[in-house]
Amino acid sequence: MQKIVARLAQDLKIREQQVQAAMDLLDGGATVPFIARYRKEVTGNLDDIQLRELDARLAYLRELEDRRATVLKSIDEQGKLSDTLRAAIEAADTKQDLEDLYLPYKQKRRTKGTIAREAGIEPLADALWADPTLDPQTAAAPYVKTEKGEDGSDFTTTAAVLDGVRDILSERWAEDAALVQSLREWLWAEGEITSKLVAGKDENAPEVAKFRDYFDQREAIGKVPSHRALAMFRGRGLEILDVKLALPEEPQPGQPSLAEGRIARHLGWSHQGRKADDLLRKCVAWTWRVKLSLSSERDLFARLREGAEGVAIQVFGANLRDLLLAAPAGPQVVMGLDPGIRTGVKVAVVDATGKLVDTATVYPHEPKRDWDGALHTLGRLCEKHGVSLIAIGNGTASRETDKLAADLLKRHPGAQKVVVSEAGASVYSASEYASQEMPDVDVSLRGAASIARRLQDPLAELVKIDPKSIGVGQYQHDVNQSELARTLDAVVEDCVNGVGVDLNTASAPLLSRVSGLSASQAKAVVRWRESNGAFRSRKQLLDVAGLGAKTFEQAAGFLRIRGGDNPLDMTGVHPESYAVVEKIIASVGEPVDKLMGRADWQGRLKPEQFAVDGVGAITVKDILKELEKPGRDPRPDFKVARFNDGVEDIKDLREGMILEGTVSNVAQFGAFVDLGVHQDGLVHVSQLSHKFVNDAREVVKTGDIVKVKVLEVDTARKRISLTMKLDAAPARREGGGAGAPRAGRDGFARHMGGGRDAAQAPSAMASAFEKLRSGKR
CATH class of the missing domain: 1.10.3500.10 (Tex N-terminal region-like)
Incomplete structure (x- = not known):
């Protein structure tokens, strides 16, 4: 075991004491979010990324040691284990090196x-x-x-x-x-x-x-x-x-x-x-x-x-994290539009709490082409329910439906429209949980409701779907499925616990992602809530059947109760630290509810003076931050890109225009930006910043609102070349187009593995460009 500890310390560049402490906690059943948030003193302030890496490497090294023991035993039983061979096997750093040494002694067929x-x-x-x-x-x-x-x-x-x-x-x-x-x-x-x-x-x-x-x-x-x-x-x-x-x-x-x-x-x-x-x-x-x-x-x-x-799994995880931690619109009335051609556009309106209040199906596209009828129906729903946001799925007919929403907003200017990813919506619609949430609603309309709720709270809605079905990665079916699932589950767990969960409104799928809570325990919490009413305090969790002290320890700090008996229950302060808070408020001389949301009283305090056994200065500093901003949401504020008036089609774009848009997709070679013209533009990696950028994700992520300048517009090929270097000059036209737009096309060609020749293949490249632009990777 000491060998593993030393190796982990060397690999992760941390102290052996930190490794041992983290291993003890993990082996004791503690989750990574709990250790990262509430055991900082014990681990020497290891964060969740370090702990995830430590956990994965620990599993590998333990498997290596088990295999090493098997190999030594096998060779020894053959009477061929010399001191030199034993030393070489003991020194093998990887499974591959170990198997190389074992190869001459393996049982094999006659050669x-x-x-x-x-x-x-x-x-x-x-x-x-x-x-x-x-x-x-x-x-x-x-x-x-x-x-x-x-x-x-x-x-x-x-x-x-x-x-x-x-x-x-x-x-x-x-x-x-x-x-x-x-x-x-x-x-x-x-x-x-x-x-x-x-x-x-x-x-x-x-x-x-x-x-x-x-x-x-x-x-x-x-x-x-x-x-x-x-x-x-x-x-x-x-x-x-x-x-x-x-x-x-x-x-x-x-x-x-x-x-x-x-x-x-x-x-x-x-x-x-x-x-x-x-x-x-x-x-x-x-x-x-x-x-x-x-x-x-x-x-x-x-x-x-x-x-x-x-690499593919890391990209998938990073994209999933961006999607889950996208800015929530919050408690607003939202109309969700699930685009379709012949089957019509499915419409669902949810109220500020996410409850489905109305549905419809309109047929603005082929073959009925009932544009005016669709606008009438949508307008009536907007007026009836006070719709303030329109969420449009980004699938088939998304562009046409976005145009419909734009016409609707001309008649009802009080609302805003946003295109959202509908990946996984069909999976959710047909799921058992969706049928329990909306038992009397057609499967196709459930998808529209999910699209609407994604705008209100992306995290709360997307946790209802298997992460692999959200589809924000490349080659997801070609990679190791167990490793992909493990990584994505870890991302979801970290996001949910990083944001915190409202104990009285969270769904069972959301609760099941909370540190320490299993799916069955999450359902038990919901059943208790339905039978006994809202939780008044975190302590009541111990009244839930099947939820003991260990689970309470792991979960309580990530669960929020608003308007409960104890104001601290709405914060990230763990119940085990409430005694520390009592010492703090005693020294200040004001009740805790008067101190929460303020920082003016903290300047004269020294965290060290409130440290007690098991609670050090690091934890006290975290407590003070929580009291300053109780129940703070780490996600960004919700914003909608303001599209320029009169710019509704690619034909409306002109070189040199400065526009605001939303990053719709990110690849290593660049970022795609939705400008509201039914065709995303490409900011090549060379145009993201004045400094060298190797990967576009270093600068932008999906959902970011950015300002861009139009470098070139190729209307025939539906290509828009953009730059985030607003002082950049438009592209010069030399021999059919040179400069940044060409670099953008060539960059995409190289990304797809084609090099220069592929950049000259318009049909193949346009097809691939369109697939990546629309999110169908």
Whole structure:
């Protein structure tokens, strides 16, 4: 255990005492949000990011130690565990290194090398390797058998015996852990990955054409971006692409490859014209071509995939966090519009509490084209319920429905419209929980209600949906599903507990994400609330069946009670620290409800003077912050981009215009911005800031309100090039368009893996551009 503690401290660059304290808390059933918020003194102020990393690394290292024990036991039982081997196994830092060392001792099927050894040929192999001046033909003669073996082995010729020598030596070298590891690292640093269209495939077939950028791709394997690696692996899995590991230089015919040269150097051998050197050269070549090339490719592809999946999962988690922590509109009457063409636009109005109060279906688009009738129905609902916000789903017919809402606002100017992501709305609509919430409402209308509620409180609504169904990541079906689920669940847990939950209004799905509460306990809390009325104090949680002291400890600080018996119950102050608050108010001489919401009384206090056993100065400072801003919501204030009057279509845009818009999507190469013209514009990564930006997420995130300048408008191709460097000059038109817009298109092309050639493929790139712009990744 101490070995794991030391390793974690080294990896995370923290003290061993911090590691041990965090491990003890995690092993004791404490959650990451609880430890990060309420055990800062114990862990030395480790935050949730550090604790998540520690938790994941701890699981890996414990698995490594379990495997190490298994390997040592297995080799020891074979009687082959030397002190040197034991030391090497004990020093192995990764599972891969451990398996490399274990490879020669693994139980395996009989190989050609095994058969040759059983035939007694190993002494000949050892002799020729030790003394290459020996004549292989002469030395092999005594090993030739007079007849075939009972197992079918045939060593009745000199050639067959020498083939046995080759099999013995190549298998021995291929199981040399040091050789395998050095070769693997060299290939990762200098090797390449190639991708070609599988012979016989129709490159114009729809399912094949989407991989056009990878029909002739070659790049350094250690530098392949995540999205391109996953795209190639997907194409290989569909048997559309032939993906291979390639050496940095292909050998000339009849010449040894670079890999064979590295193997020879590792073995300390070189061809010197001795009698056995030709045979040994064949053994080295066999080691690479038959033994190590395929296993190296497998290992490096696994490494590439693991890294690419890790990046994709991180991006998914970051996008999910942005979505969950988007600014809530709060208690306003919202009309949700779930766009549709032939099936109509589904309409749902929810009141300030999120309760569904009215529904309708209008048909402004094909085939009915009842635009005026739709406006009449929507206008009537606005007047009847006092709608102040209109939430428009961003799916099919979103642009057309946004235009409908714009016309509606001309007649009812008191409201505002916002386009919101509808990802996962259909999953929620058909869920058991949705049927319980809205039992008598058609499934299609439930989606519109969900879209409306997302604007009121994105976090409270989106927790009702499986995070993987929200769809804010790329290649989500290609990555490790258990790791994706673990990461996304952690993101949801951190967001929910970071914001806090109203104990008297929260749904069961929201409560189940609170630290320490299981799904069954969350339902028990709701049942207690329905039977006994609103909670008056946090202490009443202990009256809920199945909720004990440990659960109370983990959950209480994240639950809020507004208007309860104790004002502290609406804050993030944990009940275990209420005694500290009593000391603070006693020293100030005012009741707590008079102090909450003020900071003027805190200047003369020293946190250290209120520290007691288990509650240090760090916690006291947190308590003072909570008293200054009780129950504060860390999410930003709700804002709606103010679209310019008269700018409603891409044709209305002019170069040099400065506009306000909402970031609708973020990729590494840039950000897409909704300007209210039914076509998002692209701010290329080079146009986000005057300083160098590697990834657009360093500057903006989904939902941000930003000011941009129009650099170029390509009406025919529906491309809008923007800049956030407001002093930037519009693009010069040279030979069909140069400057930033071209950089934007090329940047998108490179992102999709096509390089310059892909940027010249309008149809393929426009399709991919449109998919990413609309959020259909």
